[in-house]
Amino acid sequence: MSLRSFPGGIHPDDMKHLSRNRKIEPVPMPEKLIIPMSQHIGAPAKCIVKKGDRVRRGQKIGEAEGFVSVPVHASASGEVTAVGEAMHPFGKMLMSVTIKPDESGDTVEGWGVERPWEELSRDELKTLVREAGIVGLGGATFPTHVKLSPPPDKHINTLVINAAECEPYLTSDYRLMMEKTHELLSGIRILKKILDVEECRIGIESNKKDCFEILEKEIQAQGLAGITPILLEVKYPQGAEIQLIYALTGREVPSGKLPMDAGVVVQNAGTAIAVSEAVERNIPLTERVVTVTGSTVGTPGNYLVPFGTPLKHLLDVARADLEKTGKIIFGGPMMGMAQAFLDVPVIKGTSGVLLQALDETIKDSTYSSCLRCGKCVEICPMWLMPTRFGSLSRTGRFQECEEAGLFDCKECGSCTFVCPSHIPLTHFIKLAKFRVLEEKRRQKS
Ligand code: SF4
Ligand code: SF4
Structure with a gap:
């Protein structure tokens, strides 16, 4: 089976074997x-x-x-x-x-009481999501109800569920999907209703094939239309929104724009489960x-x-x-x-x-000169030139960084990971962003 993916990216050891088979366990x-x-x-x-x-x-x-x-x-x-x-x-x-x-x-009061959510309007469902305090649980923590409220001029036709969990070591989404498959699918149905979309694609990296198969089986058993799990290549940052949308739909999000400009809303798998628990069980x-x-x-x-x-x-x-x-x-x-x-x-x-x-733990913070090997450019998933950001930022030419597409950088860390000279490129990029924003604030005030 050919696996979907995106251009660029890196292949760090996923290290998920340490925790992937450990069932979810409540802490005292x-x-x-x-x-x-x-x-x-x-x-x-x-x-x-x-x-x-x-x-x-x-x-x-x-x-x-x-x-x-x-x-x-x-x-x-x-x-x-x-x-x-x-x-x-x-x-x-x-x-x-x-x-x-x-x-x-x-x-x-009302904790855990089941709710017939199919009878609720889209606005009522959105209010429940907000009142439950739900945010993107992949780590971004953007309020979910805001993502579910695109402006009227944006036509959303696809919900993408981010089940890639591409960061090495992490297995919390994997375990949730294995142990709460039913809640994941309920959450997706609720999100589809709120967004008024027919189509949902779930992106899962191929190191979670067992999870993909369970989902396929459950979707079939429940006779759910318009929900398609898709296997993705194991590659970092497969779960970054822009890369995920490209891999699953072939659509490109233009520079400086949002997924909704490509007709897509992305939600994390854990977030969909939280939506199900809030809406269906009032938790x-x-x-x-x-x-x-x-x-x-x-x-x-x-x-x-x-x-x-x-x-x-x-x-x-x-x-x-x-x-x-x-x-x-x-x-x-x-x-x-x-x-x-x-x-x-x-x-x-x-x-x-x-x-x-x-x-x-890397203690040595020294790095060598750029070798012009081009590795960072080759792997940058945003088609940027990290080496250029590095040299401009180091010499304080922050404005030029901005002109070179600084704010298209997603700070994924891939360029730092591959650099043979150990140049902390992502650090220099973050520094440049900070200084550009600081200057903008200064000019405004
Ligand atoms: S941190 Fe930014 S510049 Fe470096 S690879 Fe990721 S997106 Fe590209
Ligand atoms: S990977 Fe490092 S050494 Fe190679 S071009 Fe980029 S910054 Fe230079």
Whole structure:
């Protein structure tokens, strides 16, 4: 069978064998939950509880502020012990609510009650998605209801489900799709109804063929029309929106435009499952599956983690050896974010926690001159010239970077990965973007 793909890209070792066969396992409740009001792209939620309040699981503790925002819910019943700034995985202090969970397990009224969603209108369904606090669970954390509200002049005809999970090590989506196939298909049906589209394509990398076969069988058994799983080549970044759309539909998203300009809305597989749980069973987003993996993790696996769980608690459950660990990353090795503090909480965008041993961690930050080998240009999935960004950014010519298509770069890290001179190209690109935006803000003010 020929596998669909996109031009460029790289083939890092996928390392999924460490956790792919570990079933989803709930972690015991920690002694405290630190729940940030900012767990999504857009305006942070506004805190609506105070110290001393008693909350139930699923109760709103933060109200959405504006359209590009979502509410935040309590991940457990208990007492609010603090409201204020706490360390966030983004590396800064941000407004958070600390809850001391109790044993009651109380939930908000209506939690888990089934809902005949077929009778609801598209707007009613969208409101339920928003009120449940759902955001893109692939890591992007863009509010899902916003993606489901394209402007009237954009004609959407295809829903794409991102089930590629192309980041090495991560297996949380794979396990979810294997263990919650029914919910995934229900979520897709709900998303199709909201978007009013006939067609859905599910992109799955061929290292998850068992999952592809289960989905095909279930779609057939349920007699679902217009939902097609498609096998993709194992290649990074196969799950990046633009590359996924190209691989599945052959459509190109023009420079500076969005998937909706190609008639497509992309949702992650885990997000579709969260939509099903919110709409069908009235369960807001209070937890997620997190792959905890790496060479210093004693029990790598896929853990069901309440939002706000401190990293240290999760690492203890997974029997991590911190003495031998050189680096802790939230997400995967290509696009993840290194963490400096063990009390940062798991949030909606935490798809994985990767531990690298001391000897796996690159300490030498020196790099050599560009060899003009062209490897970075060859593999760039956005058809850019990373080597040019590198040399321009290093010499402070940020404006020229912008003219060379800087903002088309998706920061996938592939150019850094292949560079034989170990030039941190992605770092230079991020720096250039930061400086260009800073200059624009300065000019505006
Ligand atoms: S980080 Fe940017 S420039 Fe480098 S390969 Fe990825 S998209 Fe291309
Ligand atoms: S891969 Fe590195 S050495 Fe080769 S052209 Fe790109 S920047 Fe230069």
